[in-house]
Amino acid sequence: MSTTHDTHSTEDTDDVSPDELRAMSTEDAMLAGSEADGVHIVHRRDRFPVRGTKAEKRVERAVALTFGISALAGVGFIVAFVALPYHWHLPGTPQNFRFYTPALGALLAVMLIFMGVGLVLWAKWLMPEEEAVQDRHDDPSTEQDKLMTEATLLSGLEDTGLPRRGLILKSLGLAGGALAAVPLVALVGALVKNPGNKLFHTQFRPNKKLFPPNGHVPIVDIDFRRIGPDDLEPGGLLTVFPGIHQDDADGFNGITDASSPTLIIRLKPGQKVKARKGQAGWGYPTDNPEFVAFSKICTHAGCPASLYEQQTSRLLCPCHQSQFEVLQDAKPVFGPASRSLPKLPLGVETGDDGKQYFVALSDYHEAIGPAFWNRP
Missing domain, CATH: 2.102.10.10 (Rieske [2Fe-2S] iron-sulphur domain)
Incomplete structure (x- = not known):
């Protein structure tokens, strides 16, 4: 089903009842909520109107690959932090300790860069293309506003494709876990060994x-x-x-x-x-x-x-x-x-x-x- 909307306007959205909103699809309730909040959707187009095509799967795998590389770099950081030699040695003796800090820096950079690249590609290649104009207002929220906000959030989740893109969800989870573990290892790991x-x-x-x-x-x-x-x-x-x-x-x-x-x-x-x-x-x-x-x-x-x-x-x-x-x-x-x-x-x-x-x-x-x- 295509979700293309070249121009959308909703009249008297404040008069839409909660029952009517509940009866709407998530997409329509989100659009109604946008209009009620002074956000006018000028252009909105799903990048893959037909779900599950080879092109979509190819893009999904590319995004998941970037998250996978980010996760592997995070694991590599932890392994390097624990396993690589770091004790200073006298000149004229093996100097492999000098690779310790550059290795940590390079792996941390790879992890963050590919995490950022993956997020950008996800937004540009998979999430709907949208242009909107927003009016400012100071009115208090009504029950209809709350329902329409809920619909907007659910529609945003649907736009990410996470509920149906398990490969990206798993790779993002791995990359996010590495991103959380790396600073923990770096900050706490140095305190594990008792200096005696x-x-x-x-x-x-x-x-x-x-x-x-x-x-x-x-x-x-x-x-x-x-x-x-x-x-x-x-x-x-x-x-x-x-x-x-x-x-x-x-x-x-x-x-x-x-x-x-x-x-x-x-x-x-x-x-x-x-x-x-x-x-x-x-x-x-x-x-x-x-x-x-x-x-x-x-x-x-x-x-x-x-x-x-x-x-x-x-x-x-x-x-x-x-x-x-x-x-x-x-x-x-x-x-x-x-x-x-x-x-x-x-x-x-x-x-x-x-x-x-x-x-x-x-x-x-x-x-x-x-x-x-x-x-x-």
Whole structure:
């Protein structure tokens, strides 16, 4: 049955009774409702007046294919999120982790693009072609209005073809399910794995296997050159790292480790640190420290707190202007930071060349950087 309407006008639609509306077909009740609401259907044509033709089936399969591709891309996103390697590896070792983020981005793009293409093709190829002009009005709704609105909604559902196009309905359901599952997996999936105590340790943790017999980790500069007391002038500051690396696929490197940048500061003559409780002997020498070491990572937002004012003995973070008083064990005295910079227990050992070099006597005793949800 054709539903072509080149020009439609309904006179006195407000006088149509509810019984008359109920007796009308959904199409006629919808058109009557449009006229009553000031919407004049200028042109309306079913794209496939004869239902079930090969041409219609061909278009239906094309639309379903786009939804199917969208669904497959969503499933691919979830599989890639779970299965692809993402851990960073040292240069010179397998770098397949670098494909993780591009793969997720590409699959997400394919899912959204084909979902959009499918919806556009569905509207352009399958739903009726229609032109309408609407008048504005502020009249309250009558019972007839409600019945005609109901008919309009039902007619709209019929226009989509969903009740009789099971292939599109199923493929759209799959694509919609993937579209809903992908953000859920992305947002919740990263929280599934318990980080354990990883956030409380850095590569300064003693390692007797690599550094027998006591496991103290040597302190080096960015070139892996060992650092000793003679490398700093009074009032000087130096960024140092744990001198530890293992060059394999799952290796580690103290220079590239984001949690380990540390500042060693040599106090000026006459300066003395008022240590926090339990940290009195963590500098060098232990009885009257001339050298102290603090995490370089600001406890507010993780920026490098590396600007040192010798005259005021304060460390400044350039991002949000937090200031830490070195002579009070890096206590925050200005800005948004609310926690002292963690202090590294510092010691010296004599190297094979007879010179003294700094070592970390232990790891940091508190988590470095900004606060996180389960910090005690």
